[in-house]
Amino acid sequence: MASLTVLSAWMILMVIALGTFTTQAEGARAFFVFGDSLVDNGNNNYLATTARADSPPYGIDYPTHRPTGRFSNGLNILILSVGNLGSESLLPYLSPQLTGQRLLVGANFASAGIGILNDTGIQFVNIIRMFRQLEYFQEYQRRVTAIIGAQRTKQLGGEKGQFKRNRKLWELMLAEKDASTDNNRNDSYVEYVDLYKAVRGGDWNAAKEFLRRHPDALNAKITTLGKMALHIAVVAGQEPIGEELVGQMSTEDLEILDNFGDTALNEAAVRGEYRLVQCMLKNASLVSIGSSTQTILVTAITYGQIETARYLYSVTPLEDLMPEKDHNGATFLSNAIYTRNLGKNSFSNCQDIALHLVERCPQLALALGKDGNSPLLALASTPNAFPSGNRLVFWEQWIYNYCIDIQLAAPSTNEINGWNISNVENQQSYQERTIVSGIKHLYEMKLIHIQSKELLHQMCEGLSNLTIQQRQESFVNATIIRAIKNGIFEVVSGMLKADPELEWTKDGKSRRIFSIAVLHRQAKIFSLLYGLITKNAHTCHQDENGNGMLHMAGMLADSSMLNHISGAALQMQRELQWFKEIESIVHPKAKEAINKDGLTPRQLFTKTHQNLRKEGEQWMKNAATSCTVVGALIITIMFAAAFTVPGGNNQNTGLPLFLNRKWFTLFILSDALSLFSSTTSVLMFLGILTSRYAEDDFLVTLPRKMIVGFSTLFFSIATMMITFCAALSIMLSGQDWIVILIICLASVPITLFIVSQFRLLVEITISTYKADIFDKKMKPLF
Numbered sequence: 001m002a003s004l005t006v007l008s009a010w011m012i013l014m015v016i017a018l019g020t021f022t023t024q025a026e027g028a029r030a031f032f033v034f035g036d037s038l039v040d041n042g043n044n045n046y047l048a049t050t051a052r053a054d055s056p057p058y059g060i061d062y063p064t065h066r067p068t069g070r071f072s073n074g075l076n077i078l079i080l081s082v083g084n085l086g087s088e089s090l091l092p093y094l095s096p097q098l099t100g101q102r103l104l105v106g107a108n109f110a111s112a113g114i115g116i117l118n119d120t121g122i123q124f125v126n127i128i129r130m131f132r133q134l135e136y137f138q139e140y141q142r143r144v145t146a147i148i149g150a151q152r153t154k155q156l157g158g159e160k161g162q163f164k165r166n167r168k169l170w171e172l173m174l175a176e177k178d179a180s181t182d183n184n185r186n187d188s189y190v191e192y193v194d195l196y197k198a199v200r201g202g203d204w205n206a207a208k209e210f211l212r213r214h215p216d217a218l219n220a221k222i223t224t225l226g227k228m229a230l231h232i233a234v235v236a237g238q239e240p241i242g243e244e245l246v247g248q249m250s251t252e253d254l255e256i257l258d259n260f261g262d263t264a265l266n267e268a269a270v271r272g273e274y275r276l277v278q279c280m281l282k283n284a285s286l287v288s289i290g291s292s293t294q295t296i297l298v299t300a301i302t303y304g305q306i307e308t309a310r311y312l313y314s315v316t317p318l319e320d321l322m323p324e325k326d327h328n329g330a331t332f333l334s335n336a337i338y339t340r341n342l343g344k345n346s347f348s349n350c351q352d353i354a355l356h357l358v359e360r361c362p363q364l365a366l367a368l369g370k371d372g373n374s375p376l377l378a379l380a381s382t383p384n385a386f387p388s389g390n391r392l393v394f395w396e397q398w399i400y401n402y403c404i405d406i407q408l409a410a411p412s413t414n415e416i417n418g419w420n421i422s423n424v425e426n427q428q429s430y431q432e433r434t435i436v437s438g439i440k441h442l443y444e445m446k447l448i449h450i451q452s453k454e455l456l457h458q459m460c461e462g463l464s465n466l467t468i469q470q471r472q473e474s475f476v477n478a479t480i481i482r483a484i485k486n487g488i489f490e491v492v493s494g495m496l497k498a499d500p501e502l503e504w505t506k507d508g509k510s511r512r513i514f515s516i517a518v519l520h521r522q523a524k525i526f527s528l529l530y531g532l533i534t535k536n537a538h539t540c541h542q543d544e545n546g547n548g549m550l551h552m553a554g555m556l557a558d559s560s561m562l563n564h565i566s567g568a569a570l571q572m573q574r575e576l577q578w579f580k581e582i583e584s585i586v587h588p589k590a591k592e593a594i595n596k597d598g599l600t601p602r603q604l605f606t607k608t609h610q611n612l613r614k615e616g617e618q619w620m621k622n623a624a625t626s627c628t629v630v631g632a633l634i635i636t637i638m639f640a641a642a643f644t645v646p647g648g649n650n651q652n653t654g655l656p657l658f659l660n661r662k663w664f665t666l667f668i669l670s671d672a673l674s675l676f677s678s679t680t681s682v683l684m685f686l687g688i689l690t691s692r693y694a695e696d697d698f699l700v701t702l703p704r705k706m707i708v709g710f711s712t713l714f715f716s717i718a719t720m721m722i723t724f725c726a727a728l729s730i731m732l733s734g735q736d737w738i739v740i741l742i743i744c745l746a747s748v749p750i751t752l753f754i755v756s757q758f759r760l761l762v763e764i765t766i767s768t769y770k771a772d773i774f775d776k777k778m779k780p781l782f
Helices: 002-018 077-084 100-105 130-148 150-156 162-182 187-201 204-213 215-219 229-235 239-248 264-271 274-280 296-302 306-315 328-341 351-360 362-366 375-379 394-402 421-436 440-460 468-474 476-486 489-498 500-504 513-519 523-531 535-539 549-554 568-585 588-592 601-608 610-643 662-689 701-731 736-769
Strands: 020-022 029-033 106-108
Touching: 029 100, 100 106, 100 130, 130 150, 187 204, 187 229, 204 215, 204 239, 229 239, 229 264, 239 274, 264 274, 264 296, 264 306, 274 306, 296 306, 296 328, 306 328, 306 351, 328 351, 328 362, 328 375, 351 362, 351 440, 362 375, 362 440, 375 440, 375 476, 394 440, 440 489, 468 476, 476 489, 476 500, 476 513, 489 500, 489 523, 500 513, 513 523, 513 535, 513 549, 523 535, 549 568, 549 588, 549 601, 568 601, 568 610, 568 701, 568 736, 588 601, 601 610, 610 662, 610 701, 662 701, 701 736
Parallel strands: 029 106
Antiparallel strands: 020 029
């Protein structure tokens, strides 16, 4: 332990003293790191060695929760030291990304397992020993010279002799490591080097010959991490060799754990080696062993290996998933819910597994998993699993409602461990038929929605029988609040139907569920309030800060709720609609109620929406300015066209020469309509530019002007193109094919306008003139 402490101290000194070189010309600092596993940040991942940090538990506490190549659960000495010196993070020297300008930052040459002696770490087979790190450093200098020249490369090394002095520190540090490891060296792994190379390289003949000469090596731990040859085959993806090894191993051999407490089966499940998993499960007890922290079934679904998880579920005893035993059942059920969107087809999701498991073990719905959350809370965290969490355009909604019919298959006798396999096969057949219609994604969506609704129904059945303490322990209140925040109407209504007492649920700030619905702008969920006889009790309630329901409407909505509305002006309009609607149902006294900050609801609205009002004003002005320019150009063109008619005028009468032609009549009418409509459009947009932009103006006044302006501008563009086509038809009489071609080309700008702006016009119109955003006629829940 003492030697390890000295080693760590020398390593920190080495990183700071050895690694920092400054270019005198530019003042830029380059860092060079040499050493072993304390500072190796991934070089060994590019080598065929057992000293690799490319699998869990390495990196489990890193921000990405994935192995980074560092021999640490998160950060290491290198990150802390270099980070404090203000340098950009270094790449491993063997990394393909270390090219170009990244070379000028420096490089990390460290390799786990080395010492100052060449035979230190011999059991790791292939590592970058001390002399090789120095060779790489010389190679690095040549690469940098090719980029910045010899003189600047020389400056990158700092003052003369600095590297030599710091090299002494490095040699002393590594010598300390050799001294600390010589007494504890275990050379027993060296004899298995050939077996390791053969298995990892996919050479079964060499591996078989080694096992013939050394039969005990079959179940021996051949690496410092305690892994058998079967572990190595799984990690290296050598499936054929893995199957051969399993065929020679006993059931007891398959239960051997490595130093991390994992069986080879656990490694196979993590990597989705489906055939190896099936092969190894000749020992059924392995399903219950898995790893030191969770069963193999939970491991597979946690890592997104859905096909493997489905198979493991079919062979896992139900008693292993019961909440009375441990958290594995609840953890698996939660992950099955979360993985609804994984895979390439609708049957790679595990929603059907979740439904089947809840039917077999209903108490799992409220049991707590490894993360401390229940499966019901997981369901309340997945908006896309329900219709209310998906926005479909009108044609997709029509197909979803009327063209897709899904019926969950009834239980049959064709089951594995109680799991209906024919259900999956029937659904697969139906899916293949619907793919032809080009609506595969809608079918998958609706299937998940139906399964989720049924799953929710099964989970909510026991809610009404819970005591207050059981609710708290199962986080039932937190679940319905989570569902409200996520806008999952189905979960909220389902839980309220199952247990009406949940309507009095409060969050940590003493806000009731309908106040939370207002705060998060969940209109459909709030509409449930209209069917309750206790409506007044909810509208008069105040939270711990004195904020009533109208105060909640006065607070600015979260950006995630506003982003689906086009433009800041329409967002401001929607906020006003919410405030006005809540204002119409609360007690008159609540309109002037003051919270702890001394603000009435209206004052709070003005304060929190100040920036949004300014953004809405700017959005309106920008749109009006652009459209005014277009309208003015159309006015100019149409006015000039009225006095320069095609063919000219009769010199005697002054009348147009083509006055009696039908195309001329169309020309005059469309010209006049375009002129008048564009003039109206310009006047409307000028009205927008000169508006006072008060808060209430965003409710109807400004949107109405925008609707009239956009509509008349669109009409003027269309009639302008008709005028143009009519004029050419008059002049090109008899050239029908040219006229038809011109008419087709004239439709292009109209089409572009419809694609780019017509949707906005429709959205403004619906938002302004549509009925209330709430469904006041919603059927009461109870």
